[in-house]
């Protein structure tokens with residue numbers, strides 16, 4: 666007996682946030698450690714003023730040499746546990762995650778990993794700019810201030826990116842499977858707590874079965890940039906649409922509108 670899909674999605678949302686926090690925390694410590702070491706080398710005179718600009722220019726390469734790739738591999742492992750969770754979620758629909766699905770999912774994962782690397786690169790670029798401007802202006806580098814904001818900024822960006830993309834990744838595979846299995850109705854699933862945004866809370870509290878076309882017509886506050894069917898409430902959203910057949914939705918206590926109920930009897 667499988668756990669129902671909405672339950673699996675809610676549990677996965679909580680586990681995912683925890684795992685992302687751990688990975689992002691590690692990334693933040695790594696970045697701060699690297700900058701602190703750079704500062705120490707400048708202060709000890711190991712890096713001369715003449716070479717400082719060059720070293721800063723190669724900040725990203727320096728990070729790679731210091732183990733950035735290992736930090737990125739942690740993100741890759743996050744996606745592996747997401748795939749494992751998906752396997753259970755698809756089974757809860759009486760479907761199977763095939764090798765083909767997994768191969769397709771891997772393409773999505775690759776592009777998400779590139780996005781995460783790009784975010785880090787952007788923050789590195791902005792830190793590098795701050796440092797170079799300071800060197801050119803002849804003002805002393807405030808390494809403490811830079812270090813204090815660098816890791817935290819990169820971490821916050823990567824965290825938002827991962828929260829959004831991993832949830833959307835899971836949803837993309839589920840939407841695909843739903844289509845394949847001929848399921849055209851969904852319930853909104855995920856945690857309802859003090860950080861849940863109003864858009865999501867309202868949908869959760871309606872506790873209702875929706876048709877795909879109704880969901881596709883919904884608007885969150887991203888101006889269509891992050892469609893509701895793919896990303897729920899948008900940035901950082903932990904909620905997902907669980908494909909559910911009307912009879913299963915009814916059994917689980919969701920409000921099933923009359924238009925779907927005849928379907929429930931026939932199937």
Ligand SMILES: [Zn+2]
Nearest residue numbers: 865898902904
């Ligand atoms: Zn949400």
